[in-house]
Structure formats: structure tokens, C-alpha cells
Amino acid sequence: MEDVLFWADSKARKITEREKFHYIDKDIPEFDKLTIKTSASISGVLHIGRLSDTIRADSVCIALQEAGYDVELIWVAEDMDPLRKIPEGVPQKFEEYIGMPVTSIPDPWGCHSSYAEHHVSPYFEVIQEFVRTDIKGYSMREEYTSGNFTHYIKEILENQNQAIEILNRYRQKPIPQGYSPFVPICENCGKIITTRVDKYEEGKVYYSCQDYKFEKYTAKGCGHIGIADPLKDMGKLMWKSEWAAQWARWRVVSEGAGKEYIVPMSAWWVNSEIAEKILGFPMPVPIFYEHLMINGEKMSASLGNVVYPKDWLEVAPAQLLRFFYNKKLMKTRSFSWQELPRLYDDYDNHARVYFDLEKVGSEKELKHMRRLYEISQLDTAEKPNPLPFSHAAMVASVYKEKDDIISSLEKSGHYREEMEEYILRRVEYARVWFEKYAPEIKSFLIDDLNEVREKLSEEQIRFLGKLGKVVSSSDMSGEELQQKIYEIAQELEVPLKAAFQSIYLVTLGKAYGPKAGMFLASLPRKWVIKRLEEAAS
């Protein structure tokens, strides 16, 4: 049997070769199709970090499919979750909805049927662009409403004592009396987090609606005292048992989970035990992964570093994010906009290896690189792009017109007619990246000429003086300026390199910079004239 090098293939093998349940001595049942679940809580921000779960689940789907199995990828909107904070852009008066299921809250923007729907529908549409497998979507709210979970609620309630026994083994303080794994929605105010169950008796939960404190906001309870029937009334299972019920309901064989679930006391293992011992369904094969970091920080709305899927698609294709996530599973993936060009280079390198255009040290590494590239594709594998992203950014920063871009690329040898679309697409990705995320390379003009004065040679000073006169005498376009620079350098017999360097030195303080004519033309003319005169004096 061939060695399995790629993590998704090894997960696939684990899924198909396991024989026994994890906690009990029972045989794994037959599955006519293998279902992998991915989901997202709607109370949070749907950024690209959430795609990690989905993309990785998709990779395992692909691996299984290629191994000859029928697969299904499902995405579940955890929309019975209560709203726990007021996100940016949402009116402060929505504070009254804190604690209410996101599906019961009106859309603050008024364009969808609910708060949840407003976030779910665009997100669900965009995630399909990042995966190869067709995703089937579900809503927990609908699941509960249509009674698909009633059976599991019943099972768990009937085995209440065993459930409590399991839960207790995972906690320091035992479960208080009157505990119910089912939490009702308050029949009076419609909130779900505020209903405190006081007792569970003869198939009914007795609750009172009390304040619940989230990190920042408090869900106000209405004080209502009520009785709910878990099999009839609206409500949901607690997280520790709901997950188990979800696995059983969709016959999930594998699901992704953040690395925080690896710890022995986490909800993953509690749910697994409940699923196996109470619901008779085997623990899925976990796909634990590290979280995405951006600039070494967690991605969060409060830090203002959130990247949405559509932001990503403006600067890079979906394949690139797939590649990023597929590279490694258990390794902190830190991303920053600054390193996007490097990610592109890495991707291009894998493409060249995939198409046999580049050699790699070991056979092992070669296989791994090919598999990684292949699984990161959406349909047919993209041919290696001859245009490095950093160069694309440079070209985009100087030229706007298609013809200018092509002629520049022809001269630099990055152009292939048969790949024109792919190449130009990259220039446009690079343009957005350059304009939105790379202000730091857009140059910092030095404030004080004295920083670099010593570095200027006699001939450079002469050159700058002449250039200053020319600039002040007439208002020229970037192209004309570029031409003048050559002419002046020739006239004064200053080597071109020295001439260009002197321009960058007195502006950016560095020996290099963007195409000089365009660059100077883009700066305030008065400033340029003053600076050149200063340099020459």
C-alpha cells in the first residue's frame, strides 16, 4: 500500500478503516455515504477564519471521493444561538435583543427576513466558491422547528441520569439539581439564554427568565416563570449534547474543530461519549486544526483586522486560500497582507513542481507538494503563472491601461499570450492588494534631506539640480519626466544608475523606488521642486 503523505488522505483512511467505536466495544456501522459536517455560529463574525473548517472538511471529502466513496458535505448554520454582542454597524437599540436566537431578531438593515438570514445567505453563497464539493445547507432553527431533533431530545432526556453522569466526569463541580439538557425559549420574551431551568419533572422543564451576563453585554430576563414541554415547545439542546445529536442526526463521520477541543475535558469528548453511549452513534473522526492568526493576532472585529471572504476574493483566488489552509493542519497559520506575495510565490512554486517544470529534493516532498497543489484546486489545475505577484504589484502601481501593462510584461518577459487572462487577472488582484493593503510599500517620503545628504555624490547633486530646474520650468507628465531623466543623465554624463538612485535617495531615503517619472509626477509638484533645489544647494 502506498504511503499516505497528505493529511487529508490520512484522515480519509482513518474514516474508512476504523472498526470500533471510541468509547465502547461496538462495531462501526455501514455508511452508504460519508457525511462530513462543517458549521458556523451566526452570533460571530463570518470571516475567512471560519472558512478554515469548511475548506479542510472539503479536502477530506475530496480525498474520500478519490478513494471511491460517496461523500456529502453539509454546512449547518448554528442559528439558534443567542445574540451575545452588538457588532459594529448594528444600532445600539439592538441591545434589547441580546440573548434572543439570531433567527428571531429583525434584520437591522431591513433587507432580509431576520438578523441571521442577513448574514447567512451571502455567506452560504460565498463559501461554495471556496470548495469543490457541493454543500448542502441546514439551519438549526429549522431543524428544531420541523421536529428533526425531537427524537434525540427524547433519547437524551430518557437517559438523563447517564447523561449527567458523563457530564459530571468532565467537570469539577457536579451538575446542580434540576438540570435539563434542553433549554426552552422563554414563551414570554423569546430569549433563550435567560431561561434558567429550576427543575425537570415528569417530562416538563420548569424555568424562570433571568438576566444572563455575557462578556460585555447582559441579556435581560423578563422574570417570567413558565413550564415547557421539550418535545413540543421551542427550545434547544445544550451545546454538550446538541453536538452529539447533530452527529447522530446527519450520521456525521468527520468534522473539523479548533485545537481548543483537543484538550481531554472539552465539549468534543463529552459529546462523543454521549453520542456513543446514549445515541449509539460513533464519534466522528476529528479534524483538529490551529486557528488563523492575522499579523500574529486573533482575527476579531474589536481588533479591526477582520478579513471577509469577499475581501479575499478581491486580492486572490479561492485556490490560494485553500492552499494556505491545506498546507498544514496543526500549525498556527499566521497571515498578514504583507506576506501575500510570498504566499503567491509558494503557490506558484508548487504549480511548477506539479507540472514538472521544477525539481525537488526528495521524492517524498515532491509527492506532498503535488498533492497539496492538486487538492487546493477547484477544478482543472491552474498552470503556473509566469508573473510573480510582487512584479504584478509593481506593474499595477505604474500602469493602468491594458496595453501598457502587456507591453511592459512583454519587455520583462513575463507575458504569455495563451495565458493573458490569468496574467492580467493577477495584475488586477495585485492592484487591489497594493492600494488597499500595502500602504507601507507605497513609500514613506523622508522629512529631512539631511538624513541622506552625505550619501549624495557631486555628480548626483549636479543631476538633481538640473532636474529641479526642468521640473520647475514646466508641468510634465510622468512619461515626459521619465524621458527627461534619461536625457539629463546623458547630457551631464551621469551614470543612469546613479541618477535614478539620487532621485530615490532624496525622496524615499532608499536607493531604489518605483518608476521614477511616474513617481515624481505623482508627488506634489511644489514639494518636488523644493526638495530638488535643496539637494542641489
Next chain:
RNA sequence: GGGCCCGUAGCUCAGUCUGGCUAGAGCACCGGCCUUUUAAGCCGGGUGUCGCGGGUUCAAAUCCCGUCGGGCCCGCCA
């Protein structure tokens, strides 16, 4: 108290799972070339106690044990 990840060139990392050529890449850096692509290109240069200490082995960056440093995480939430 416990778990996971990381520690390899100046920087960012690959290579570790599955031990095997002289430990690699990109960037940066140094030297050279380029009179109309000066954030570009071409040629040449590797700058290293693979965190540290043991062990296993013919062979260790890779496996095992220990240790130090950094990051993240262990709920009555989901």
C-alpha cells in the same frame, strides 16, 4: 494541574509524521553586469551550535526521554 503548536541562515519559513546524498528556498545582504522594464532583470556568493542535554541507531533536524524559551487553550456560553 493538564493539553496542543512553535524553536532550522539576518528575516519568513520548507524539510520532522515515514531517520538516509554535502541541511534547503524566498527575501535581505555582498560583488559584478544592464544608455529607455530602476520596488525590475541577469551572473556569482550560504552567512547554520537544526533551542539545550541525554538515549536508540551503521546513520538523528527527523524517533524516544528530559529540559529551557515563546504562543494558544482547558466553562453553567456556543
